Amino acid sequence: MKTVLRPGHIAIRVMDLGAAITHYVKVLGMVETARDEQGRVFLKAWDEHDHHSLVLREADAPGMDYMAFKVEDETTLHDLAKAITEFGLDVEWVSAGEHPFTGERLRFTAPTGHVFELYAHKGLYGNGMPTTNPGIRADDLKGIHPSRFDHCALIGDDVEGSYRLFTEVLGFDLTEQVVDGDEKRAVFLSCSTKPHDVAFIQGPVKGKLHHMSFFVDSWAQVLDAADIIASNDVPHEVGPTRHGITRGETLYFFDPSGNRNEVFSGGYIWYPDRPTLTWTVDEMPKALFFTERKLNETFLTVVT
Ligand SMILES: [Fe+2]
Known part of the structure; x- marks a missing residue:
C-alpha cells in the first residue's frame, strides 16, 4: 500500500444546482450527506464509508474545481507538502472543517493546470450497513448506484x-x-x-x-x-x-x-x-x- 491511498473527492461546478442534485441522486443514485452555508452540496456513492466524495457548487460555467486524494496519515501529508514544494509548486493549506467532517487539506496546482488536494482525515458516514455482520448491500439503493x-x-x-x-x-x-x-x-x-x-x-x-x-x-x-x-x-x-x-x-x-x-x-x-x-x-x-x-x-x- 502506498502513502497516497485513493481518490477521495471531486468538487465540480454545475449551472443549475437543483437539476444537478436530481441527476446525481436520482439517476446516479448517490447519497446526499450535507449542505453548507456556501450552498455546496456533499454526496457519496453508496458503498463509500467516508462522509463525501462529490461536492457540487453552483456557478456560471461547468468544470472541476479540484480533485482530492486521501493519504495515509498527517505525517504523510506534511512530508508530501515538503516534497511538492521541493518539486517547485506552491502549496496552500485549507483549514480543517472547511469541508464538513474533513481535516486540513493541502492544495496545489499540477503542471497541467488542475487543482489537487491531499488530506488525511474525513469522518465516517457509513454505507448503510453495520460493520459487524454487515450483509452485502444497503437496502435503499437507487438509480445506477455505483459503489x-x-x-x-x-x-x-x-x-x-x-x-x-x-x-x-x-x-x-x-x-x-x-x-x-x-x-x-x-x-x-x-x-x-x-x-x-x-x-x-x-x-x-x-x-x-x-x-x-x-x-x-x-x-x-x-x-x-x-x-x-x-x-x-x-x-x-x-x-x-x-x-x-x-x-x-x-x-x-x-x-x-x-x-x-x-x-x-x-x-x-x-x-x-x-x-x-x-x-x-x-x-x-x-x-x-x-x-x-x-x-x-x-x-x-x-x-x-
Ligand atoms: Fe475513465
Missing part, C-alpha cells in the same frame, strides 16, 4: 509535468500510456491496485475535466446504467462498450451542466511489478474504444 467515485481523466497542456509530479513525488505508477514517438500523449496513473486512479491527456489548454468516473460491480450493471440514463433522458455519448486501455467496460453520458460522467466496471488488478502498457497514437481508436475502433468526435473535443 464508489473511481477516477478522473483530465486534459491539460503539460502531461509530462503532471506525470513527473505524480510518479516522482506522489508515488503513483504508470500503468498505461499513449505515445507519439517520445512524447506522452496520455498517461494512466495508479496509487492502488486499480488500472488507474487519475489520467492526464494532452490538450491545448490547462485545467480541463474530461470525465469523472464511478465504479459499478459488473458489465451487467453498465448495461443497466444505459437503460437508466435512457429512461431519464440523460444525454448519452458513448457505449456501453469496452476500453482497450484498462480493459474496462464503460458508458459515457453528461450531467445537466455538460460535465461528462462515466460508469465503469472491470479492468485488471495492477501490481507495481507489472509492466507499463504502451499504445502508439495510431492505435488510439482501439485504445479508447476496443469494440468500435473508431474515435468519437465529441469525446475528443468536449471538455468542461
Whole structure:
C-alpha cells in the first residue's frame, strides 16, 4: 500500500444546482450527506464509508474545481507538502472543517493546470450497513448506484509535468500510456491496485475535466446504467462498450451542466511489478474504444 491511498473527492461546478442534485441522486443514485452555508452540496456513492466524495457548487460555467486524494496519515501529508514544494509548486493549506467532517487539506496546482488536494482525515458516514455482520448491500439503493467515485481523466497542456509530479513525488505508477514517438500523449496513473486512479491527456489548454468516473460491480450493471440514463433522458455519448486501455467496460453520458460522467466496471488488478502498457497514437481508436475502433468526435473535443 502506498502513502497516497485513493481518490477521495471531486468538487465540480454545475449551472443549475437543483437539476444537478436530481441527476446525481436520482439517476446516479448517490447519497446526499450535507449542505453548507456556501450552498455546496456533499454526496457519496453508496458503498463509500467516508462522509463525501462529490461536492457540487453552483456557478456560471461547468468544470472541476479540484480533485482530492486521501493519504495515509498527517505525517504523510506534511512530508508530501515538503516534497511538492521541493518539486517547485506552491502549496496552500485549507483549514480543517472547511469541508464538513474533513481535516486540513493541502492544495496545489499540477503542471497541467488542475487543482489537487491531499488530506488525511474525513469522518465516517457509513454505507448503510453495520460493520459487524454487515450483509452485502444497503437496502435503499437507487438509480445506477455505483459503489464508489473511481477516477478522473483530465486534459491539460503539460502531461509530462503532471506525470513527473505524480510518479516522482506522489508515488503513483504508470500503468498505461499513449505515445507519439517520445512524447506522452496520455498517461494512466495508479496509487492502488486499480488500472488507474487519475489520467492526464494532452490538450491545448490547462485545467480541463474530461470525465469523472464511478465504479459499478459488473458489465451487467453498465448495461443497466444505459437503460437508466435512457429512461431519464440523460444525454448519452458513448457505449456501453469496452476500453482497450484498462480493459474496462464503460458508458459515457453528461450531467445537466455538460460535465461528462462515466460508469465503469472491470479492468485488471495492477501490481507495481507489472509492466507499463504502451499504445502508439495510431492505435488510439482501439485504445479508447476496443469494440468500435473508431474515435468519437465529441469525446475528443468536449471538455468542461
Ligand atoms: Fe475513465
